[in-house]
Amino acid sequence: MSLSFLNNRVLGINSRNFDYIFQYNSRKYYKSVDEKLQTKLYAKEVSIPVPETYAVIELWSEISSITEDLKKYDSFVIKPNRGAAGRGVFVVKEKLEDSWILADGKSVSSEDVHYHISSILSGLYSLSELPDKAIVEQRIIPHPFFNEITWEGTPDIRIILFQAVPVMAMLRLPTKKSGGRANLHQGAVGVGVDIDSGKTNSAVIKNYHVEVHPDTNAKLIGLKIPSWKKIFEDARKLARVIPLKYIGIDFMLDFEHGHLVVEANARPGLNIQLANNLGLRTKLEAIRNQRME
Amino acid sequence: MKRPSQHAFILAGALIVLAIAIFSTRYIILDGNISGLFSGPKWNISFNISAETKDNKAYVKLFAPSLSDAQHITSEDYKFENVTLHFLTEGVEKNRVLEWRNSGRKGAKNIQLLFSAQIDNSKPYSRPIKKEKQEELIPYYLKNTEKIQAASPVIYKKAEELTSGFSDENEKIKKIYDFCAYEIGNKFVLGTDDALTCLENKSSDCGGKSRLMVALCRAVGVSARLAGGLLLDEGIKNKTHVWVEVWQNNSWVPYCPLNRHAETLPQTYLLLYRGDYALMRHKYIDNLSYFFNISKSPIYLSHTNNVSTNLIHSIANSMSLSQLPPGKQWIIHIFLLLPVGALVVCVFRNIIGIPAIGTFGPALIALGIYMVPLKWGIITLLIFLSLGLSVRWIMDKLKLLLVPRLSVMLTVVIIGMIILVLMTNNVETELGAYVGLLPVVILTMLIERCWMLELEDGFLTMFKNLMGTLVTVTVIYFVFRWKPLSQALFVIPELLLIIIALMLMVGCYSWFRVSEFFRFYSLKNSNIKT
Numbered sequence: 138m139s140l141s142f143l144n145n146r147v148l149g150i151n152s153r154n155f156d157y158i159f160q161y162n163s164r165k166y167y168k169s170v171d172e173k174l175q176t177k178l179y180a181k182e183v184s185i186p187v188p189e190t191y192a193v194i195e196l197w198s199e200i201s202s203i204t205e206d207l208k209k210y211d212s213f214v215i216k217p218n219r220g221a222a223g224r225g226v227f228v229v230k231e232k233l234e235d236s237w238i239l240a241d242g243k244s245v246s247s248e249d250v251h252y253h254i255s256s257i258l259s260g261l262y263s264l265s266e267l268p269d270k271a272i273v274e275q276r277i278i279p280h281p282f283f284n285e286i287t288w289e290g291t292p293d294i295r296i297i298l299f300q301a302v303p304v305m306a307m308l309r310l311p312t313k314k315s316g317g318r319a320n321l322h323q324g325a326v327g328v329g330v331d332i333d334s335g336k337t338n339s340a341v342i343k344n345y346h347v348e349v350h351p352d353t354n355a356k357l358i359g360l361k362i363p364s365w366k367k368i369f370e371d372a373r374k375l376a377r378v379i380p381l382k383y384i385g386i387d388f389m390l391d392f393e394h395g396h397l398v399v400e401a402n403a404r405p406g407l408n409i410q411l412a413n414n415l416g417l418r419t420k421l422e423a424i425r426n427q428r429m430e
Numbered sequence: 431m432k433r434p435s436q437h438a439f440i441l442a443g444a445l446i447v448l449a450i451a452i453f454s455t456r457y458i459i460l461d462g463n464i465s466g467l468f469s470g471p472k473w474n475i476s477f478n479i480s481a482e483t484k485d486n487k488a489y490v491k492l493f494a495p496s497l498s499d500a501q502h503i504t505s506e507d508y509k510f511e512n513v514t515l516h517f518l519t520e521g522v523e524k525n526r527v528l529e530w531r532n533s534g535r536k537g538a539k540n541i542q543l544l545f546s547a548q549i550d551n552s553k554p555y556s557r558p559i560k561k562e563k564q565e566e567l568i569p570y571y572l573k574n575t576e577k578i579q580a581a582s583p584v585i586y587k588k589a590e591e592l593t594s595g596f597s598d599e600n601e602k603i604k605k606i607y608d609f610c611a612y613e614i615g616n617k618f619v620l621g622t623d624d625a626l627t628c629l630e631n632k633s634s635d636c637g638g639k640s641r642l643m644v645a646l647c648r649a650v651g652v653s654a655r656l657a658g659g660l661l662l663d664e665g666i667k668n669k670t671h672v673w674v675e676v677w678q679n680n681s682w683v684p685y686c687p688l689n690r691h692a693e694t695l696p697q698t699y700l701l702l703y704r705g706d707y708a709l710m711r712h713k714y715i716d717n718l719s720y721f722f723n724i725s726k727s728p729i730y731l732s733h734t735n736n737v738s739t740n741l742i743h744s745i746a747n748s749m750s751l752s753q754l755p756p757g758k759q760w761i762i763h764i765f766l767l768l769p770v771g772a773l774v775v776c777v778f779r780n781i782i783g784i785p786a787i788g789t790f791g792p793a794l795i796a797l798g799i800y801m802v803p804l805k806w807g808i809i810t811l812l813i814f815l816s817l818g819l820s821v822r823w824i825m826d827k828l829k830l831l832l833v834p835r836l837s838v839m840l841t842v843v844i845i846g847m848i849i850l851v852l853m854t855n856n857v858e859t860e861l862g863a864y865v866g867l868l869p870v871v872i873l874t875m876l877i878e879r880c881w882m883l884e885l886e887d888g889f890l891t892m893f894k895n896l897m898g899t900l901v902t903v904t905v906i907y908f909v910f911r912w913k914p915l916s917q918a919l920f921v922i923p924e925l926l927l928i929i930i931a932l933m934l935m936v937g938c939y940s941w942f943r944v945s946e947f948f949r950f951y952s953l954k955n956s957n958i959k960t
Contacts (some may be wrong), residue, residue, distance in 0.1 A: 147942075147946075147950045147953055149940075149941065149942040149943060149946045149950075150783070150943060150946065151780055151939055151940045151941060151942070151943060152940045152941065152942075154940075155435070155938070155940035156940060222886075222887075224882075224886045225886075248829065249829075252829040255831055255832075256832060259831060259832035259833065260832070261832050261882070316888075320887070322887055322891060323887060323888050323891070341952065344948075344949065344951065344952045345952065346952060410950065410953060411949075411950065411952060411953065414952075414953060415953070416953065
């Protein structure tokens with residue numbers, strides 16, 4: 138073990154909480170990002186595209202009729218309004234006679250869907266375990282850019298902004314090991330993205346540097362993310378209206394609708410530093426000092 | 431901009447100062463001078479009993495020490511196997527009795543009762559009794575009994591002879607005491623001497639001499655009774671001692687005709703019971719043997735249950751936890767440990783960075799198992815966890831709503847506990863006796879969280895979190911088992927303020943967690959870019 142990484146100005150979790158989240162993110166505004174419906178409203182306010190909402194379920198009595206209604210969609214996503222870390226997200230990719238196929242290949246009946254929605258409503262996936270709402274929305278079909286480089290599932294792009302200045306970005310690519318989810322803890326690839334150019338510059342799986350995607354063997358370095366300028370600008374626009382100063386915004390790239398904001402986060406994780414092979418602290422402090430002048 | 435951490439540090443500092451201030455105030459008020467705090471011996475006593483039970487209904491009753499102003503009992507603890515323990519209050523004298531009954535197999539049993547005692551003869555030997563209570567109690571101690579033959583003409587004649595010419599009750603008592611202490615010889619006897627035999631032989635041991643004194647007092651209309659206990663002296667002994675309590679000037683006054691102490695007893699007289707009883711009673715028992723192992727504590731704080739009319743004094747007194755009866759002390763001990771557990775959790779979370787399931791879960795689990803050997807605690811925990819996860823697996827198939835599902839799990843956990851208690855009842859383990867302390871709700875939530883973690887983040891994450899939980903539980907377990915800590919907290923509850931201060935400081939810790947040195951290790955080689 139060596140302390141030399143400290144020279145790299147890495148931001149630790151205590152310092153993130155203490156120096157940024159506690160100081161810049163007021164608790165009363167957390168729900169602007171903790172609740173996905175709120176985030177969508179903010180995005181609409183500044184005309185940033187979001188996945189189309191098919192239904193919002195608040196009451197138990199609505200579950201049955203809405204489950205019935207869902208039969209008219211070939212694919213959709215059910216997620217908790219106050220979910221965290223991608224928990225409780227149900228991605229339906231195909232409709233069969235009287236069942237659906239999930240993104241991971243499992244087949245589910247309308248009873249399973251009913252049960253899942255009721256679990257969401259009772260707060261199982263909700264931050265702080267409070268009763269929650271379930272959102273049914275458009276399923277994102279990954280942009281062709283991803284077809285060759287990633288495995289199943291939907292990749293996303295995370296940008297961390299401080300005082301509405303984009304600080305660091307990363308692309309999260311699902312792997313077989315992550316079960317198709319763009320969750321770094323489960324083994325998805327984190328690909329660092331140069332914030333100005335939108336070019337990928339390094340990649341990690343957990344703590345290990347990689348050059349290629351483990352399932353597709355596709356090269357991960359030096360790729361340019363499509364419509365990066367727009368993503369960058371929209372992230373800034375959204376960060377200006379959300380009343381929190383240190384946030385992470387997640388985008389997905391849909392093959393038809395282009396970049397969409399899927400959610401924002403008031404406590405964005407620190408693995409983005411591993412993906413970029415760079416600490417956050419230098420840049421954050423520069424912004425802070427600039428603003429204080 | 432002033433960081434909020436500065437305020438937290440100021441507050442932490444203030445709490446530490448406050449804790450020291452409260453403690454020193456208490457210490458000065460109660461002892462007058464600082465050096466007085468470390469005075470008066472504290473004895474550690476272990477009362478060891480071994481016996482063979484012949485029948486499942488076998489039991490042994492023995493007297494356990496109770497608190498009084500002059501007698502201070504702390505750190506009561508028991509070690510036993512295959513018996514169940516109960517505390518009872520028995521007799522007119524309201525003696526505290528520890529009853530153990532056979533549970534599990536017949537055969538050899540060992541029981542250990544451990545406690546610490548401090549005796550202060552400057553404090554009143556007994557408290558005044560209410561008037562109504564007196565009228566009811568005092569005549570009881572004038573009775574003629576098989577061994578205290580107060581109504582025997584021989585005793586009556588002797589009593590008359592000793593006290594004739596004295597009208598003052600105190601003088602009569604003095605005469606009787608002088609006779610028993612100085613004219614009746616001290617002599618070892620086999621068995622139990624009654625009052626008459628003692629008078630006839632003109633000698634006896636503590637029991638005979640004390641019974642004679644009680645009988646003579648009763649014969650002249652003065653209430654008196656026997657008291658039994660232990661003479662504290664370092665080493666191993668199996669002899670108890672008996673002395674006399676006389677109702678004099680509206681309180682019980684002690685006399686020891688054997689060792690010739692009148693009105694006060696030395697600080698070595700530990701009272702275990704009052705009345706003419708044997709130390710132990712038992713049924714269906716063979717080869718009962720016992721001994722006391724007594725040692726002196728090298729360092730101790732003097733106890734502080736002065737009875738004082740001074741208001742400040744009594745306020746300071748009321749803050750002393752050791753004035754509580756042993757049964758309540760036990761609850762306080764548990765309360766005091768929990769904040770320490772919480773502090774360990776804070777350190778593990780924020781400074782070391784070991785993940786655990788549930789915030790205070792590890793502290794509560796450690797509290798639930800700290801009485802049993804660690805391996806049994808962990809094994810029980812894992813048994814419940816796997817049982818719970820299998821039930822959870824079935825529940826998952828049933829697609830139940832969240833709260834009813836958790837309620838089912840809770841009930842299953844409780845059923846599991848009952849079964850475990852029943853099973854271990856007949857097996858050579860003390861597990862069942864303490865398993866009831868495992869917090870069922872925490873256990874239920876632990877099962878649910880493990881299930882969700884496995885489902886959402888994979889087995890590896892669940893396993894890591896579970897291991898983190900077990901490590902935290904283990905560390906807290908050893909912290910809880912560390913006797914000096916719990917004793918210090920008990921004597922100096924002001925330490926809780928210092929614990930809050932430490933928590934505040936951990937709350938301001940914004941440097942790296944130890945785990946992050948590993949997490950960000952791969953960043954060591956990158957170039958610094960801006």
